[in-house]
Structures are given as C-alpha cells and as structure tokens.
Amino acid sequence: MPPVLCAICHTERALIKRPKNHQKLCKACFIRIFEDEVHHTITSSELFFRGERVAIGASGGKDSTVLASVLKTLNERHGYGVDLILLSIDEGIKGYRDDSLETVKRNAKQYDMPLKIVGYDELYGWTMDQVVETIGKKGNCTYCGVFRRQALDRGAKMLGIKHVVTGHNADDVAETILMNLLRGDLPRLSRSTSIVTGSDASAVKRSKPLKYAYEKEIVLYAHHKKLDYFSTECIYSPEAFRGSARSLIKSLEKVRPSAILDVVRSGEDMARLVPGATSDSCGCKGKTPSSHASADEDNVGGCGSANGQATGGEMAAMDRQLRENEVAEAANLETEITTTKTTPAPTSTSTSNGHRPDKQRIKERSKPGTPGLPIIPKQKLGTCEKCGYMSSQKLCQACMLLEGLNKNRPEISI
Template structure:
C-alpha cells in the first residue's frame, strides 16, 4: 500500500495524524495549521493591540514553551507589534521547579526575551515545600493555585504589564469544566471558560491563546520544532482532584477525538446562563480557519466553531416556530406566549432588609453583586477584607512551628 499523502498539500508524505480530527498531514503543514489556528484564536478574540507589553507565564513545561515559540513566530509573521516578556513563578519545590527554571532560562536566550522570576518565599515567606511539610500533601494544590495566581499578577505589576498570557490548552479547560460541574459551581465555570479573564476593576487581564489546542498536538508541535522544554510533572500533583477529571477526559477522547472540544463548547454554552457573564467562546462567528479542509464528521478547526458549531439556541428557535404554526392553525383562537421580560410590579421589588424577591407568593433569594476592593493586609484586589492568599497565610502562620534558640 503506497504511503498516504498530506491532506493539505497533496505532495508530501503524511507523517502526522492529528489527534483532534485524525487528519493526515506532513510535518510542515501540521506546523503551519497549528500556528494558523492559534493566530485565528488571537485575531478573532482581539487578544493583543500594537505596542502592548505582554508577559508569558513561563514554567518551562511544554505548554508555556510552545506558547512562547508560537507567539514569537506569529508576532514576527503577522506584525502584532507586541513586546513579549517571560514571567516565571518559583514555588520553591526542590527537584522540580528549580530544574524547570533552568529550562526557562535557556528559553529566554533562545527566544531573545527578557525573563523575570518571582518566588513564593519573597512574596509570602513560605515555599511550597514548607507548606506541604506543614499541612501534608492533601489540599496543597489549593494553596499553590491561590498563591500562583496572585504571584503572576504581582510579577506583572513589577514589570509594569497589564496582560499575562498562559499556556492553558483545550484539555485543561475541559478538565476545569468537569471539575466545576462536579462541584456545582456555575459562576466559576463561567470564568474558567472565558478566553480572556479580568475586568475593568482588575489591574491585570489574562488570556489563553492555546485554549482550543489539544495537549497531544502541543506535544507534537514541540517535538517537530525541536523545542527545549521540561517534561516532569509536579511531585505534589498526584493527590489533586484535577487528576480524576483528567483521567475521565482521556478516556472520552479514546472513544471520540472531538470529546475535548465538545466539553469545552458545553462549558461555554452553560457559562452563558450566568447573568452578566462575558462572552467565553471564540468570536469568529463560525468562520473557517485558514488551511482547513473537511476530513470527516468530527473535523474541527482552531476554535471548533466552523464545523457543526452552533449558538446553542436551536431548540428555542424550533419551539418558537412550532408555536407560530400552532397559532396560525388556530386562526386567532390561541394566543402565543412570548418570552418578553415582564414589567416590574411594586410587589416584585426586592426587600432591602432580607435580600429576597417576592413574586406571586414565591420567595426568590437575590445574590448581591460583590464590590471589588483591596486586601487590608497586602493591598491585593479582593472583595473581602483579606484576600484568599492572606487568609491561607494566616492559617499557615498559626501552624508554623516556633524556632527556639
């Protein structure tokens, strides 16, 4: 049987079967389409503007290394006009983070980018090794996650940067969707599926240019581009809840390759149910990405919106048409019920004393919107008197063993 030819160029021998849609591609076409899909995500969502300083959250792993390489390539190819800087967080995990930071230092030289390293010890007075020694391995990811998010913001502020990009990929987003569904946390689901997070009240916005890129394709891109990255997993992560969601996602992917983006899409659609939630999906309106050709029913583009992607309102539209048909058949004997917002009545006004809304004998609790302020202790943005990091640090400091001389 003769070797299969690339599905795009039709001339070179196909060496790669895309995990996303099983499309057979040659090396150069795969690299090109991967970069074009990331470019599509960036431009359709308007992530950057000319002259902007952008910090890349660099850990030395495959995701952040590929992100740095792709952004450097696309910035030069499409003239984004952005200034890229590597920002690394040193959690203080011996045998893991110290080794990965050596990779980041090499990447800084390879990509000709400035590098800033911020450590937990200098920000919080604790390293993750000390945290785990104090509280144990169960629940330590909660501490690290809160500390890391705040450390990225503080590091960006030190550099005078208001935009941080991270290497979160489609697998990561799908895992987060499942985790928040299992927790029943719809508001957090809305934030986690957004390609851009942050608000006018926040000093730093974050974005995920690799949101629609499969983890396996990121590995293939790094391999064929011969990128230098660190591949060891965190020594404290096996106890994390995310591991269970990851196993489920991988099993689904074996049965249906598009399952990862299907979960991401579902998360985006559910996020729209949250009142006041910002758009969480790619803003391409279903346009095809460059170099995209239909391979089979599961063919998916960079954002998964050009093949079979819908706005999630087909059932509502169908029901509306059915109601219109029934009303026409009844020749005016029936009245169509529309979904227009009813006018507020005096008895529907919320009671400011108990935060409830009374409608037709039913009491509905009202969730008041939190006001974003600053932490009284560290000055970091928070809706409470103390930010999450300071509250966690208080509990740690209470359990810190006293040193006697």
C-alpha cells in the same frame, strides 16, 4: 502499499495523524496549521494591540514553551508589534521547580526574551515544600493555585505589565469545566471558559492563546520543532482532584476525538446561562477558517466544531423567556387568590405557629427567580485590607490561607 500523502499539500508523505480530527499531514503542514490556528484565535479575539507589553507565564513545561515559541514566531511573521517578556514563578519545590527554571533560563536565551523570576518565599514567606510539610500533601494544590495566580499578577506589576498570557490548552479548559460541574460550581464557569479574564477594575488582564489547541498537538509541535522543555510532573500534584477530571477527558477523547472541544463549547454555552455572568469565546463563534474546512463530520479547526452546536444565544433567550413567564405568573397568582371568606382570617403577618398566611406565602414563592434560577448578586471588586491585592472580601484568599499557615508555624528559637 504506496505511502499516504499529506491531506493538505498532496505532495509530501504524511507523518502526523492529528489527534484533533485524525487528519493525516506532513510535518511542514502540521506546523503551519497549528500556528495558523493560534493566530486565528489571537486575531479573532483581539488579544493584543500594537505596542503592548505582554508577560508570558513560563514554567519550562511544554505548554508555556510552545506558547513562547509560537508567539515569537507569529509576532515576527504577522507584525503584532508586542513586546514579549518571560515571567516565571518559583514555588520552592526542590527536585522539580529548580530544574524547570533552568529550562526557562535556556528558553530566555533561545528566544531572546527578558526573564523575571518571582518566588513564593519572597512574596509570602513560605515555599511549597514548607507548606506541604505543615499541612500535608492533601489539599496543597489549593494553596499553590491561589499563591500562583496572585504571584503572576504581582510579578507583572513589578514589571509594569498589564497583560499576562498563560499556556492553558483545550484539555485544561475542558478539565476545569468538568471540575466545576462535578462540584456544582456554576458561577465559576464564566471565568474558567473565558479566553480573556480580568476587567478594567483589575490590575492585570489574562488571556489563553492556546485555549483551542489540544495537549497532544502541543506535544507534537514541540517535538517536531525540537523545542527545549521540561517534562517532569509536579511531585505534589497526583493528589489533586484535577487528575480525576483529566482521566475522564482522556477516556472521552478515545471514543470521540472532538470531545474535548465539544466540552469546551458546552461550557461556554452553559456559562452564558449563569445570571450576571458572561462568557466570551473566539470571535469566529466556532466557525473554522475556510482554508482548513473539511467535509468530515468530526473535523474541527482552531476554535472547535460548530457542527450541530448552538452559539448559546438560544439558551440565553430561553432563560429570559422563563423569567418573563415567572413574572406574569406571579401577577396572575396574586389576583386570583384574593377571595372573600365568611370565617375570620388572622390579621397578623404570621400565625401563632410561625407560618405565614397562604396569600403571603404564594406571593413570596411567586417572586421572579423563585423557585427557578436564583439571581446571584454580583461581587464588588475591592482590595485586600492586608496586602492591597484585588479582592471581593476584606482579605484576599492568599492572606486568609497565610493566616492559617502562620498560626501553625513552629516558633524558631534563637
């Protein structure tokens, strides 16, 4: 049987079957398409501007290593004009983070990028090994997640940088969407699906250039580019809830390769329905670049499949129409029930048993947003009274967690 030729160049032998759409490609075409799709995501979403200093959240793993390599390549190829810096967080996990940081140090030399390392012990007075020793392995990912997000912002602030890019891929975003749905946390969908998080009020903007890249394709890219990365999983992560969502996503991917991007697109659409929240996506609104388009029904490009999918505008319009109908119904109910009765009715606002008259109860039930979708008040972003980090509460999450840890810290005798 003759060798299968690449579906793009039709000259070289196909060596790679893309997990995203099962397209058979040669090594050179796969690398080029992967980089072109990331470039498409960056330019269509306008992630960077010329002269901007950008910190890459580097852990030494496959995602951040590929992100650093791709951004360096695209920055030189397309002239983004951005200044790239590696920013690593040392959580203080012996046998895991100390080894991965050695990989990051090698990457800094390979990509000729400055490197800044910030540790939990330096910022919070605790390492993750000490946290786990105090609270146990169950729930420790909550502490690490809160500390890490704040540590990235603090590290960027130390460097005078206002933009941090992370290596979150399509699998990560799909897992987060499922986790929020399973927990019933719809308001968080907006932040979890946005390719850019942060606003003018926040000190640091975050973006995910690999948001539409499959994890398997990131591994293939790292393999064929012979990138140096650390592949050991965190020793504390098997207890995390994310593992259940990851298993479900992998099962769906086996049945339908585009399932990951379908979940991402569905999450973006659902996020638009959350009152007071917005969700952004790639500027192309799911349309694949023409050079990579295919007649295959399941073919998907850099930003997901637009085949048979709505952009979310229809759902938002439907939500607005429902609210307008509720207002109209409320007005009609109030005029229809004003009837006179021969028997005297209570004049007080409530009866002796605490129940309100029928008319008042109907008015309250007929208010816009009740019993339909509730109007969720927008949080006002301020600063933590203790550390000065941005927070909508008096104390930020990190300080609240630290208070509980410090109470349980054993006294050290001198």
